[in-house]
Amino acid sequence: MPEASSLAQDWLARRGWSAFDFQREVWDAVAQGRSGMLHATTGSGKTYAVWLGMLQELIRRHPPRSTAEPLRVIWLTPMRALASDTTKALAEPLRDLAPHWTIGQRTGDTPAAERARQDRRFPTVLVTTPESLSLMLTREKSREELQSVQYVIVDEWHELIGSKRGVQAQLGIARLWRFNPKLVAWGLSATLGNLREAMEVLCRPGATAGVPSPVLVRGRIDKNIVIDTLIPTDPGKYSWAGHLGAQMQQPVVDEIERSGTTLVFTNVRSQAEIWYQLLLDAKPEWAGQIALHHGSIDRATREWVEDGLKGGTLRAVVATSSLDLGVDFLPVERVLQIGSAKGIARMMQRAGRSGHAPGRASRLTLVPTNTMEIVEAAAARRAAQAGRVEERNAPDKPLDVLVQHLVTIALGGGFLTEALYEEVRTAWSYRTLTRKEFDWALAFCARGGDSLTAYPDYHRIAQDEEGVWRVPDRAIAKRHRLGIGTIVSDAAMQVKYLSGGNIGTIEEGFIARLHKGDCFFFAGRLLEFIRVQDMAAYVKKATKRKGTVPTWQGSKMALSAELGDAVLEMMQRAAGGDFLEPELEAARPMLLTQERLSKIPTPGTLLVETFRSREGHHLYVYPFAGRHVHLGLASLLAWRLAREQPNTFSMSVNDYGFELVSADAIDLAQVLDQRVFSTQDLLHDVLASLNSTELAQRRFREIARVAGLVFSGYPGQHKSAKQLQASSGLFFEVFRKYDKGNLLLDQAEREVLSQELEISRLRATLERLLGKAVAHAELRHPSPMSLPLMVERFREQLTTEQLSTRLDRILRDMERDAG
Incomplete structure (x- = not known):
């Protein structure tokens, strides 16, 4: 057998491949026992960089025999759909270099027979998810079964780091580090702006004494990524959300027809359903050659679609983020993105689904659905070329995840208070966890806090004679295992x-x-x-020809700050008469109309428009900060304006700005002198401007389910959404009245501010606005930028037919007045 250090090199050579420098760098770091983070473009060989390095080290330490090794490697993926593909990729070198070692996967899709086999003996390599790792930690002999693990890899770390699932992974890895202090952990990512912080979140340098510092490896692969735009023949002077949708149907069909296998990405499932029908309407003969893929479709159908992509038997697949990550579809030549990707990282991730191999070009074509998205397409391309990728930040000590984890560890052999407190603090998100907060979470698991002491169902853990915390009730244990996880959606x-x-x-x-x-x-x-x-x-x-399209909650993504800034830079070029980009040339009629009727916003100016109509007084403000921030900004400004001069406002928001409408005149002086943008007393004013109690109660529903207060039901006996909402609402009211020190209530308020209102971005946006010059335009007619906000508000009030009639009349009046 060759020396272990040359195993990876030799294995690649037998396939006619040679290692990249970054792959050798990872192999050296793994050989030194160092954890780390690998950042490289999609399809450049990240998986084999980490896996071959670990495999050759395992072979050096444990020369293969005729028997299988115990569990040595845990490979975490953010999606069950990736597990099968990852398992196949890892199995190939394993089969050649250590044929007696075994590999398996354990996710929610794993058949019962395979789970039973793993319960008797885990494979050498296990591909799994954060939820399944937590379930493994609930096993009575978890330490005995998992202390042999030497390597943990978290694939697509950028997809997990910013969510509670990432926190769940942090806690699981902290447990594995306790079992084996020499454990090595690596994260893989293709699209992250804050790489060093992301590495520290996963690897926690200094958390374990005597462990080498982690290493950040950047894969410098000159992968050719082509980003272009499918420009409509007549974008028009005025535009609103979905304005160009039908007009783009035939161009999309033409692009698919002259390309190889194509992925057509949409941002939401309802849009995917619509575009699948649009393609079939245009090309009925494509039935069976095109397919639809999103997370709500039955697993067997999704797997059939994935197999068709891998085999090159499908002409096109319309998909959502369900196909964003890692799955290796070599036949895919082309990616089309319907509408804005809303973020540079997401756009790059989707581009990488084509040309998914070293040396092959990736091509992404943006398909705008309104004229502003044409400008946004050019901005996104420029930002991607400049490497301006969004940061992802880990949540700060979510106590609902901690409560769940305490019960998990109590099930998995039990724990001593001091030891688990120190272990939890080695997880990045809990590095500032105080002993008082930990003790509160412990007491909440033990007796349900101050208000649930009388209810035995909430006495989930208890100390035995030796001071070890365990779960004494089998029914509670069963409910907990069924409820593990942090993904909470409507029933x-x-x-x-x-x-x-x-x-x-x-x-x-x-x-x-x-x-x-x-x-x-x-x-x-x-x-x-x-x-x-x-x-x-x-x-x-159905025998009818028409039907509605389902809508799913949380379907509107928000424009990222980086992309918002890039769009403003493009607008500034247009304001200076630079229309050299093909997208800017296509948007020229709209931009020139905006300049003639109003002004073009730029990075140094804040555009404020006012307009008087039969509905009242309109105020339009364009911070380009994304719809979530604009919702908070609109509420804040409305409250501050009404505080000085009583008034009632209605509002609408989009990614570029917001509209306030009132029956009485608006005190414009406060806007023009920027008093309303002050950051003084921001938290107080934001909470006062919103129904913060209702927002916190809605957020508490998710927290209650993660913390195990609300049980979704046994298999086949699921509770309805109304039942779950009623239960969580009851807990919310009980805690507010009888347990005001309940830290889960505080968490609900923090999450409303940080996640729904993005308070840190709201503050940063206000600070930036204060540094800009206000450019005020008094409108005679709606401008191209104000009309979409008007349409957003109309959609809440009018039927589709009424909206169409109203828009036709507005556009006729505007064109007539413009001559």
């Missing part, structure tokens, strides 16, 4: 044919609005709703 309902066969899942709220005979598009089919029975919606194939 999903199975969609099934009357004749048998599962189609997928839809949120219960959508099904609740349907009546018998109503038709809707789902999974690329037109279905007729029949009835709900046993938490399943039964349907049959």
